[in-house]
Amino acid sequence: MKIVVQVKLIPDAVQALAIGATLHMVNERANWVSEVAFAHGVPREYEPRKHTYAELKAAGLGAQAAQHTIKKVRDAYTTLKANLRAGNLSKPGSKRRRLAESKPVTFRPESAHPYDDRCLSWQYDAQTVSIWTTAGRLKDVAFVCSADALKTLREYRRGESDLMERGGVFYLIAVCEIPEAPVNEKPSEFIGVGLGIVNIATTSTGYRAAGRGLNRHRKRQLELRRKLQAKGTQSAKRRLKHRSRKEARYAANINHIISKKIVTTAERTGRGIALEDLMGIRDRVRLRKDQRAQLHSWSFHQLGSFLQYKAPRAGVPQVYVDPAYNSQRCSECGNIDRRNRVDQATFACRACGVTMHADDNASHNIDRLSSRRFRRRGNRSSRDGGQSHPFRTSRCKGRLA
Numbered sequence: 001m002k003i004v005v006q007v008k009l010i011p012d013a014v015q016a017l018a019i020g021a022t023l024h025m026v027n028e029r030a031n032w033v034s035e036v037a038f039a040h041g042v043p044r045e046y047e048p049r050k051h052t053y054a055e056l057k058a059a060g061l062g063a064q065a066a067q068h069t070i071k072k073v074r075d076a077y078t079t080l081k082a083n084l085r086a087g088n089l090s091k092p093g094s095k096r097r098r099l100a101e102s103k104p105v106t107f108r109p110e111s112a113h114p115y116d117d118r119c120l121s122w123q124y125d126a127q128t129v130s131i132w133t134t135a136g137r138l139k140d141v142a143f144v145c146s147a148d149a150l151k152t153l154r155e156y157r158r159g160e161s162d163l164m165e166r167g168g169v170f171y172l173i174a175v176c177e178i179p180e181a182p183v184n185e186k187p188s189e190f191i192g193v194g195l196g197i198v199n200i201a202t203t204s205t206g207y208r209a210a211g212r213g214l215n216r217h218r219k220r221q222l223e224l225r226r227k228l229q230a231k232g233t234q235s236a237k238r239r240l241k242h243r244s245r246k247e248a249r250y251a252a253n254i255n256h257i258i259s260k261k262i263v264t265t266a267e268r269t270g271r272g273i274a275l276e277d278l279m280g281i282r283d284r285v286r287l288r289k290d291q292r293a294q295l296h297s298w299s300f301h302q303l304g305s306f307l308q309y310k311a312p313r314a315g316v317p318q319v320y321v322d323p324a325y326n327s328q329r330c331s332e333c334g335n336i337d338r339r340n341r342v343d344q345a346t347f348a349c350r351a352c353g354v355t356m357h358a359d360d361n362a363s364h365n366i367d368r369l370s371s372r373r374f375r376r377r378g379n380r381s382s383r384d385g386g387q388s389h390p391f392r393t394s395r396c397k398g399r400l401a
Contacts, residue, residue, distance in 0.1 A: 001180050001312055005152050007145040009129070009170040011138075018135040019170055023163060025134055026069055027107040029056055033073045038104035042077045060134050068114045076105045110165035112173065120161055120172075124154045129172065131163070143172065152176050167241075181315030187272040190319065192367030193262060193307075194326070194359050195276060195300045198344060201258050202359035204367040205265060209258045214251060221247045251299050259306035267314040274370030275304060276323035321369040330354060331364035 011019055033056070037048045049070050056066035080100065083089050090096040119132040127150070130139045145153070156176040164171050192204035200211040224243065228236040266273050278300055311318050327347075329336045335351035342348050347358040 001178050001309065003152075003176050003178055003309060005145070005149045005157070005174045005176055007143040007149065007153070007172050007174065009172060010142040010144060011170065015138050015141055016170070018133040018138060019131070019141075019163070020165065021135070022133040023111075023113060023165055023170075024109045025059075026061065026065060026113045027109050027111050029059060029061060030069050030073050030107045030111075030113075031104070033070055034076070034104040034106065037073055037077065044074075048074060062119070062132060064116060064118050065132065068116070068119075072107075072114060073105070076107075080105060112162040112164035114160045114162050115172075116160050120163075122153065122157070124150060152178070167244075178313060180312045183312070183315050183317050184270060184272070185317070187317055188270050190272040190274040190367050190370040191262065191266050191269075192274045192363040192365070192370060193276075194362040194366060195278065195303065196359060199359050200254070201262065201303065202357075202363045203262060203265075204360075204363040205269075206360075207261065207265070208359065209254075209261075214254055217250055218247055252302065255299060255303040255306050259303060259310055262307065263310045263314050263316055266311070266316045272317040272319060272370070273307060273311055274319050274321060274366050275307065276326065276366060277320045278304075278323060319370045321366055326362045326365045326369075327358060329361075329365050331356075331361045331368065 009019070033048060033052045036051050040047060040051065049067075052070060053066055056069060057063065061069065084097065084100065089100045115131065121130045123129065126140070127144065128140045128142050130137060131141055132138075153174055153176065156178050157174050158177045159175045161175065162173040164173065190204075194202045196202070196211070197215070198211055200209045200214065202208045221243070225240065228240050228243075262273060265271075308318065325336050328338050328340050330340060330347075330349040330352060332354045333349060333352040335349055337350050340347055340349050341358055343358075345358055346355070347361040348355045
């Protein structure tokens, strides 16, 4: 399986100027290649190369850098086409879709640029890299990372690495191929994981990750952004830039902690992990205006993706079940009634009278559905190498709380 490792470059003043100028230049040239490709109907990769390669070389890009610039542009159009086909950029004829289709793809000056082993070499013992720039080859550019990240780079780094700039700091994002552990083909049972907003994750083993702290943090960040945006001064804008991505980092850290705990429990007890398929839930659910920000900041997909790459590394199988009626179905008798869900936290079955926390009930339903599916169809994750998309089906009537 492939993962990425991020390292922070620590260049001196001269090296930083050269790296920054290189990154800005390749992205400027990528914008030009994009315009040429758009004018020619975005053909196959060979056609843009025929029209642009010589000029890229004349502009000062090396052979490999020119090839990577053209390929980066072509990959961007491939992604755009896939998003249009999947309906991710609204419906045909909409303003958003027309805007996406009517102009070339553009790249920011600090956008990531790929480097292969001809343009970038690593010296792990010295923790330095040698990197191509438009000012020549830079040697002994220092980088820093954790001890675990350095070990992963040393043992598993393969293929390209991306150079990017964020907030004036340069990073290298290296691709590593990690061997997967043998998947447990016959788990004793599954841990049902219910995802929500009030409780980020609730498992059938009794673990509940409350979202109170995260939601409070997000609310505070939202209020701070509103105040700074309303103020509109230069210092307020600097403060906004300084605080950018802070909420995303905080949420990602929490999701890493939750996913690691779930996978560790499953590995220790010989169980699998069962999740709901929530693809498209934001488009299907209708909420009041005051609830929309909370829904659209809900990072269930990120938590699912963390589980998806952590589980194969631990040899834990995964299955995904239809979320329809999990919040209304009694996990004891199977009765489905919307009145069973008394409120956000309370489930009381109208048929058998059992009462429990609503998220606990949903997690037990996911557990039972996944066990039946696994026995009937076998381990899907073990057959496809754990790479199947976790949120694939179209029925998305899952819970939001």
